[in-house]
Amino acid sequence: MIMNGKRIAAIALCLQCIMLSRCIHYTRTDRMRTTMRVSILENAQTVMITGIIGATYCTDKKISAQDKFPVLVKGKHNTVIVNNKTYHGNLELLNVNNAIRVINIVDMEDYLKGVVPCEIGRISPALAEAAKAQAVAARTYACAHIDQYASLGFDLYSTIRDQVYRDMSVETELTNQAIDETKGEILSYQGRPIEAKYHSTCGGQTADFNDAWPGTPPPYLQSVRCTYCETSPHFTWEKRYEAGDFYAGLRMKLKEIGSAIPDSEYIKNISLIRNKRSKRILRVEITTKVRTYTIPGYQVRALFGDKNDPGDLLKSNYVMLGVKDGKIVLWGHGFGHGVGMCQFGAIEMSRQGKTYKEILQHYYTGVKLTRMR
Numbered sequence: 001m002i003m004n005g006k007r008i009a010a011i012a013l014c015l016q017c018i019m020l021s022r023c024i025h026y027t028r029t030d031r032m033r034t035t036m037r038v039s040i041l042e043n044a045q046t047v048m049i050t051g052i053i054g055a056t057y058c059t060d061k062k063i064s065a066q067d068k069f070p071v072l073v074k075g076k077h078n079t080v081i082v083n084n085k086t087y088h089g090n091l092e093l094l095n096v097n098n099a100i101r102v103i104n105i106v107d108m109e110d111y112l113k114g115v116v117p118c119e120i121g122r123i124s125p126a127l128a129e130a131a132k133a134q135a136v137a138a139r140t141y142a143c144a145h146i147d148q149y150a151s152l153g154f155d156l157y158s159t160i161r162d163q164v165y166r167d168m169s170v171e172t173e174l175t176n177q178a179i180d181e182t183k184g185e186i187l188s189y190q191g192r193p194i195e196a197k198y199h200s201t202c203g204g205q206t207a208d209f210n211d212a213w214p215g216t217p218p219p220y221l222q223s224v225r226c227t228y229c230e231t232s233p234h235f236t237w238e239k240r241y242e243a244g245d246f247y248a249g250l251r252m253k254l255k256e257i258g259s260a261i262p263d264s265e266y267i268k269n270i271s272l273i274r275n276k277r278s279k280r281i282l283r284v285e286i287t288t289k290v291r292t293y294t295i296p297g298y299q300v301r302a303l304f305g306d307k308n309d310p311g312d313l314l315k316s317n318y319v320m321l322g323v324k325d326g327k328i329v330l331w332g333h334g335f336g337h338g339v340g341m342c343q344f345g346a347i348e349m350s351r352q353g354k355t356y357k358e359i360l361q362h363y364y365t366g367v368k369l370t371r372m373r
């Protein structure tokens, strides 16, 4: 990256340049503001910063957890460098429990430039409509989560906890163009930005909201048929276990999710009760000689996941359980929570000539495409 290539000596005066007060102002109550605050680094003891601190342009200035905070860094030509990574916008550094948190204060459209390529992956110009659908979904998600962590001083994590956001090195011409061509567009329901959930692969049928989370389901996040993601490497999968390993792992996971079964209780049967529409598991009933334990569907991925799965979560809760060749087998479909837009499906719809509006309307039931105000 050109911004990383040239290094000049740090300017000694920088030590005096750490601003001691006043955060960069933003209005917490304006739900449609267009500047996002994204936590891009946490729990750091030191961080190297290039940008304008106070009135001085500093290059690779070392900030340590012992310095005074907050530290505000203004971008030169709207760019800052954090540990050799270049970002749009400005920074605010906070001290949290004797460690540094770096918050990138970035225009919504610039934020999306670091999100869309991470979330949709590398795609060809023929699949531009999928990139545009991803841009609108990611913009909508961000709008709906403004002030999500207001007490911590930011809106979004830069990980799968919210949306994956990286520095400018991930940007591509194609994804930047998709963002530009949908500038300001979001999905709304009854005048508010929707919870624009999306996932890698649904496996043939997307999930209902409650298949993944408890609570009141938004009417636009309901299961729909998806005939587009069969080419995904995650469309079907299976996992095999020796019976002893499976039950030992199951008991350990039951403990972790707060539904421990005493070791003295022999497990006689495991029943999977399904959501007829989405085919996901509504609840798991584990019967011992003493009683039946019920685990809700939204805990299935944690219940059957193991250390070989990303985040210790089973790839999806669209799964069957059985025995084959003396092994216990989980046969599954899809990857992710399954709610909202199926990304592999969106790519295939784009390949088949569907527009980004058609893609979004397929996966989000009854929503409107509107503009941020």
Ligand SMILES: [Zn+2]
Binding pocket: 201, 202, 203, 204, 205, 226, 227, 228, 229, 342, 344, 345
């Ligand atoms: Zn799908």
